[in-house]
Every structure is written in C-alpha cells, then in structure tokens.
Amino acid sequence: MSEGTVLAGITSPADLKALEPEKLPVLSREIRDFLIENVSKTGGHLGPNLGVVELTLGIHRVFDSPRDVVLWDTGHQAYVHKIVTGRRDFSSLKKKGGLSGYPSRAESDHDIIENSHASTSLSYADGIAKAFQLRGEGERAVVAVIGDGALTGGMAWEALNNLAAAKDRPVIVVVNDNERSYAPTIGGLANHLATLRTTRGYERFLDWGKQVLGRTPVVGSPIYETLHGVKKGLKDVVAPQGMFEDLGLKYIGPIDGHDVLAVERALQRARGFGGPVLVHCLTRKGLGFGPAENDEADRFHGVGVIDPETGMPITSSGPTWTKTFADEIVAIGGERSDVVAITAAMLHPVGLSEFARRFPQRVFDVGIAEQHAVTSAAGLAKGGMHPVVAVYATFMNRAYDQVLLDVALHGAAVTFVMDRAGITGDDGASHHGMWDLSLFQTVPGLKIAAPRDASQLRLQLREAVADAAGPTMVRFPKGATPAEFERIDALGSADVLRRDEQADVMIVAVGAMVPCAMEVAERLTAQGIGVTVIDPRWVKPLDPAISSAAGGFTLTVCIEDNLRQGGVGESLGQQLRDAQCTTPLLTFGIPCEFLQHAKRDEVFRQIGLTAQEISREVVEAVAQFEAGASGSDEAMDPPLPEDPATRAPQRSRQPE
C-alpha cells in the first residue's frame, strides 16, 4: 500500500466514517487501482468488485458492522468489504493460506456468511432479523447486498415473500443492479428492473409534492396525503415499481450506485424506515478498467492471471474439458434439431456460447435457477425435445429433488452435463464438485458417465444424448483434458486399460482419475505387483462384469474424485458383497470435509489423493493381505501410520 494514499489510512469502517466526503472519489479510485494491480496477479472476481466500490463504502459509512450485519449474496463481490475491514494483503488471494475469494468467518468478524452459492442472503437476513427481534436487539440493522443475477434465484423470492410480511422487522435489501449475471441478466425480473432503471421520476415527483404541497397550509398536507394514498396508482403511471411494493417492500431508487453520498442518503432513509426496504442501486460491472468494461462476454466476472494494462490472459491452458464439451454439443446440435441446451446463468463458463450463437432458438438461460432448470428440462423432454442441462457440479446439489422426482421418476430423457466435478481448488469449500456421485448414485434409473479424457467425453456425451430411455449424466472436472489411454480390451461396457500377467491388484479408476491410476500401476509394477486397470466409463450402473472379475485378484482398489461416502467405491463394495466376493477393496476418494481454497494439485496432495500416496498404501495393503493369506502374524499389524508430510489417503481396508 503506497504511503500517503487515502487508502493507506483506512484500516477499519471507523476510519471510513471519519473520512471527509470530498476524499471519497479519491479513495474509490485508489481502491480500483488496488484491485486491478492485485487481482491481475492472482486471478479472481475482478469485474464484480470494480462495480461495488462506492456501494461498499456507502454501506460501511452508514452501518456499524459487525454490530449491524452486512451480508454479501454469493460473496464473490466482497473484496472491497475485505479491504475496508482491515484485510489488505491480497498477494495470496485464493491461494493456500491466503485470503479466501469469498467472505470467510475465519478471516474477520465482519464476515457473517461464506457459502458462495447464490441467492441465499435474503433468507439469512430474514433469520438473523428474526433472532435479533426475539433477543430484544431489534435496533441492529440487517443489510443484504444481492445482485440482479442472484435475485433471479428462487430462494431469494421465497425470502422476499417472508421479509415483506414482517413490517416491523428492519431488513435492508440492497439490489446491486449491473444488468448482468455473467452475461446480461435475463427474464421477467430483469425486464422489470430495466423499467425501474429508466423511470427515475417517481421518487423525484413525491419529493416535489412533499416540498411544494407541504408549504401550502391547510390544503397542502391533505393533498400530499391523498397523493400518497393513491400512490400505487400514481406509481404505475410515473414509475411502474409496483412489483416490490405490491409484495409489501418499501422501494427506494433507483440510486446511482457510483455516487457514495447518494448511496449513503438512500441507506439512511432505508434505515430510518424501520421495516423491510429494497434499495435499488445501479452500478457498472468492471467500472474503471477498460478491458473489463468492454468485455462483452462477462465484464471480467472472474479472471485468471492477466496483464494489468490490457486485461489479456498471461497463462493459457491447453484444450479443456469445457471446450471439448462445447465443440461436441455444437456438432450434436447440428445433427439433431431436438437437442436443446439449458444453462443457469452460466452460458459462457459451461461452454454453451457457440451453441447459443449457432442455435439461438434452442438455448435457454434460465437465470440462477438450477432447480427450475431441471424441472423445465423435464418439461422440454415431455414436449418432445432432448434437453442438455449444463451446470457446475457443485450447483447441482441444489436440484437433487428435481432430478430425483421431476426427471427420473418420470423417466424423462434429460442429459445433465456436470462441469467442474471433483476438486476445483481456489474457490474453496463450497465450489468443489465432490458430492455429485454420492447424491446422484441414489437416483433410480439415472445413468452416470465419468469420461477419462476428451475422446471419451465426446463419445459418452453422444451415448448419453442418444439414450431416449431415461436420464443420463456426464461428469468431468475443471481444467485441461489429460493424456489419453487407449483401451486394450473390454470388460462388459468397461474399458481395460492395462493388464499385467500377474493378477494381483485390480484398479477401478473413475473418469479423470485414470491417469493417476495408470501411474499407480507403474509404481506397483516396479514393486513386483501385477496390476489390471479398469475404466468403468459408466459408473452408474456399474457393469457387474467388474465385480465378477474382482474375484481373480488379491486386492481391488477404487480411485475416484468424489466423496468416498456414497461414491463409486461404495457401490462397487456393495456389488462385491452381494456377489459374495471376498477380495478386499480399498477405496480412495475425497474425505467428508470442507476443503479450503488452494490450487487443485495442492488439495489433491493435502488429501493424499496422489499416485505416490495411493501406491504406498496399496503396496502395504498387498503385503498385509498376502501375509494374512499365508497365516503370518503381519496380517494382525495395526493400521498403517500416517505420513506426517501428507495426510494418509482416504481409504478403507475392508470390503465395503
């Protein structure tokens, strides 16, 4: 932080409150420079944070955080909040041990929620305000900042419905309207906000009425009251803002969200109101950084390492899983007119931009509405289309019930494409796609594919979309596609990728864990252990040929980048038990923990899901089981000690 800047003197919201108003524009500029300089080095949510500089300053000047509660919906736009609450070391943003990319309770008392899945803040606000009221602390304000994108999520509306009903509970909903999620926000709500944006007359009219008529004794005041009495009708003429007020929420706005003093005035009014209020602020995503402001795709919603002058990416990855999907779905779309694509406000990130360009009538961006996306897909299937719902795996957690009952129970032929499955890394605990296999293994009739490489992704996507019998799911991780391994044989619908003469260990490798499994095999072979590697391709249902083959080995191993609980390993264990196969099974996967942000590789190392750790465990297990088979005492050894450097891999030793 350069000495002598205004920013250097801001270490807490109190410093901000003490600042002379004329210094606010300078401070805003310095914060923007700080964001551009730092986030360009680490990557992060640059565009959203550039857009909320003044909004954040206004909030912290009016409210008394953390006594007053400030909640950031989704949480990706909380960098400025971090800066003004004393967190200015952005050098390791999103890196292991560095600042989280989202609010984090471990970092600061000013951070109350940290989940990073959108549209939850208003429900939190509702609950916190109820608690304050019950505890006699009703004077504590609860402020929720929610983007126009997050406001498209169903939960936000469930919460608004409740907030509006409690006239005596002060909750201030600050809508940060920048007209975009990643892409422009769409739908009826977006249209309504657009109307509000363009009709600023109403509040000004009321102010005028109050001033002019209030000055006219006797008749003036009653006329003003009458005007207020008919305000709904009047509003519909001057500003059609009825939707929020019809719900029962006081509406203030629209406010220029880049004018700190205007924001302050609106928030003071909102605070004084004492009930549920919605403050509509207009902002520009990416403001102050030309390349972001001009970026059509997403205004630099999230960037990697970039040049701070040009905004151009510095690092480039090879061909990615997302790009592979993107190309193939375009090819499929060209061949089949019944294939439609659905995205929940993530057209570009999930790789549907080109599909949208080529087939604009056949792509539906439903907003941040994963549940609706799934049931709407069921409807499309009923109507004779084949929908492909492309989402990040972590966000599909929300739509479990819709997949289960609205799609699977109906046998609807919908294909779910789960990008970012497994460990995602620097977005932290809530963004890992590590629950999908556990959740969706329980859905009757759903088939799940875990392709191991780009060729398999293309092939299995086609198999999925060709399946008219019921729902299918294709899951793959973040990042570059790996080196490809040709199958040397088939085992039912599975691929055999390696088969040593000596049948000691059979490894079942799930999707992207195949390269790891092949390396484990190399390492085991170097120790004189013969290995067969199987890629089941379709992990649900698992082809029974796999469990049948297990009987011929000393040990079976399953490696997956999903939670061990309920994962493919567990379902393989169940099959082995059902078949009364006594070959022991070791399952390696992700522990049932919230894993903090770090690079993907670091997380893999931290949880011991690496070829080195797995082979070490397997070598020792083989020795134990063989010794057990020969009646040696070694079989009675206690469990292996943990390697102090990395935690022991997540594995079980008994058939599951």
Ligand SMILES: Cc1ncc(C[n+]2csc(CCOP(=O)(O)OP(=O)(O)O)c2C)c(N)n1
């Ligand atoms: C349930 C869920 N689905 C998808 C996302 C991915 N996502 C992160 S931010 C974002 C757009 C948010 O738009 P908005 O609320 O308007 O905030 P802005 O970035 O425009 O400030 C999306 C879709 C998410 N975080 N949570």
